[in-house]
Amino acid sequence: MLSDVLLVSAPGKVILHGEHAVVHGKVALAVALNLRTFLQLQPHSSGKVSLNLPNIGIKRAWDVARLQLLDMSFLEQGDPTVPILEKLEKLKEVADFPEDCTDHERLAVLAFLYLYLCICRKQRALPSLDIVVWSELPPGAGLGSSAAYSVCLAAALLTLCEEIPNPLKDGEASSRWTAEDLELINKWAFQGEKVIHGNPSGVDNAVSTWGGALRYQQGKISSLKRPPALKILLINTKVPRSTKALVLNVRNRLLKFPKIVAPLLTSINAISLECERVLEEMATAVPAPEHYLALEELIDMNQHHLNALGVGHTSLDQLCQVTMAHGLHSKLTGAGGGGCGITLLRPDLTGPEVEAVKQALTGCGFDCWETSIGAPGVSVHTAASLDAPVWQALDGLCAGQWASSS
Numbered sequence: 001m002l003s004d005v006l007l008v009s010a011p012g013k014v015i016l017h018g019e020h021a022v023v024h025g026k027v028a029l030a031v032a033l034n035l036r037t038f039l040q041l042q043p044h045s046s047g048k049v050s051l052n053l054p055n056i057g058i059k060r061a062w063d064v065a066r067l068q069l070l071d072m073s074f075l076e077q078g079d080p081t082v083p084i085l086e087k088l089e090k091l092k093e094v095a096d097f098p099e100d101c102t103d104h105e106r107l108a109v110l111a112f113l114y115l116y117l118c119i120c121r122k123q124r125a126l127p128s129l130d131i132v133v134w135s136e137l138p139p140g141a142g143l144g145s146s147a148a149y150s151v152c153l154a155a156a157l158l159t160l161c162e163e164i165p166n167p168l169k170d171g172e173a174s175s176r177w178t179a180e181d182l183e184l185i186n187k188w189a190f191q192g193e194k195v196i197h198g199n200p201s202g203v204d205n206a207v208s209t210w211g212g213a214l215r216y217q218q219g220k221i222s223s224l225k226r227p228p229a230l231k232i233l234l235i236n237t238k239v240p241r242s243t244k245a246l247v248l249n250v251r252n253r254l255l256k257f258p259k260i261v262a263p264l265l266t267s268i269n270a271i272s273l274e275c276e277r278v279l280e281e282m283a284t285a286v287p288a289p290e291h292y293l294a295l296e297e298l299i300d301m302n303q304h305h306l307n308a309l310g311v312g313h314t315s316l317d318q319l320c321q322v323t324m325a326h327g328l329h330s331k332l333t334g335a336g337g338g339g340c341g342i343t344l345l346r347p348d349l350t351g352p353e354v355e356a357v358k359q360a361l362t363g364c365g366f367d368c369w370e371t372s373i374g375a376p377g378v379s380v381h382t383a384a385s386l387d388a389p390v391w392q393a394l395d396g397l398c399a400g401q402w403a404s405s406s
């Protein structure tokens with residue numbers, strides 16, 4: 001078992017094109033968002049295992065000796081890697097939740113305990129450790145924050161238990177695992193996602209593991225070769241929405257007007273395919289203004305289609321109008337009905353131009369991040385290579401006190 005501190009990060013995701021259409025068997029393009037979740041794992045010998053999630057206010061610790069005494073055969077039921085309901089009920093007893101714990105908090109703790117017990121129980125003794133996870137991603141905004149959390153946990157625990165090697169070589173600031181190791185990380189991260197979401201598609205954890213851009217259709221996931229890292233503004237309208245209700249609305253509209261809605265979905269599919277073609281061309285040739293023009297036109301067309309499907313919102317209309325007033329093109333990303341939008345930033349834009357549009361958007365009450373898509377997937381870092389705010393956040397938090405549940 002490793003004894004050094006491990007620092008791991010994994011990206012969130014946005015859907016570039018294909019949301020809603022993907023539910024009806026069409027292609028979606030999902031891209032890694034360079035807003036990341038960071039995890040620090042500190043092995044020690046204090047006899048405690050602790051979890052600190054400052055973004056959602058969780059600090060918990062368990063006695064390793066008590067966990068060690070558990071009859072863990074329940075984890076073996078059925079397929080040992082699948083978190084079925086019975087296993088989760090047992091885990092809830094282990095977690096020993098306080099009365100006032102929200103569902104959100106419970107699921108994050110359960111995913112941790114599930115991965116910790118499943119991955120580490122093959123060791124001679126369960127390890128004592130402190131884990132701190134801090135994220136740049138807002139939770140519950142459709143940006144894959146839970147997948148990035150599960151990917152970081154899986155990567156760190158598998159590395160600690162030497163199921164996969166630490167790929168960081170002397171003198172390197174950051175490194176990534178081999179394709180085979182990433183497969184294993186993704187497999188476990190998917191189980192963490194199942195604990196949190198029940199029946200997820202697997203696309204969020206795949207994007208967070210591999211990074212870059214992925215094409216997704218009917219459960220089949222493939223990576224785009226060398227996608228360009230495009231700059232975007234990510235905007236959170238902060239208008240709450242229910243993915244489930246919006247997906248149902250689209251289904252009802254398709255049933256009511258099949259001759260009108262089915263061609264919209266076919267057209268969205270064509271937009272995803274054309275975007276994929278343009279991105280691959282940008283990777284092989286020098287990106288030209290025509291490429292950005294094409295990407296902008298695809299964004300506009302898809303946004304109109306999504307409005308026609310009924311998943312728009314006045315906040316998203318406002319977002320598109322404000323950015324259009326600055327000559328920029330935007331669309332909703334994810335379920336719509338509020339939530340988040342993305343704006344493509346062409347490389348010819350100056351710093352003050354970007355600042356002006358950011359100010360206009362924050363003036364509408366939206367949260368706004370200047371970031372990029374096509375970011376690298378799960379990575380391991382040295383402390384020195386992390387930006388000061390990330391390191392300070394993690395380091396400061398590691399010194400905190402733990403609320404003990406046992």
Ligand code: PMV
Pocket residue numbers: 018019020021022023141142143144201243247333334335336339
């Ligand atoms: O919930 P979000 O914002 O990550 O987006 C869901 C994307 C949909 O296509 C609307 C639903 C789905 O399951 O693919």
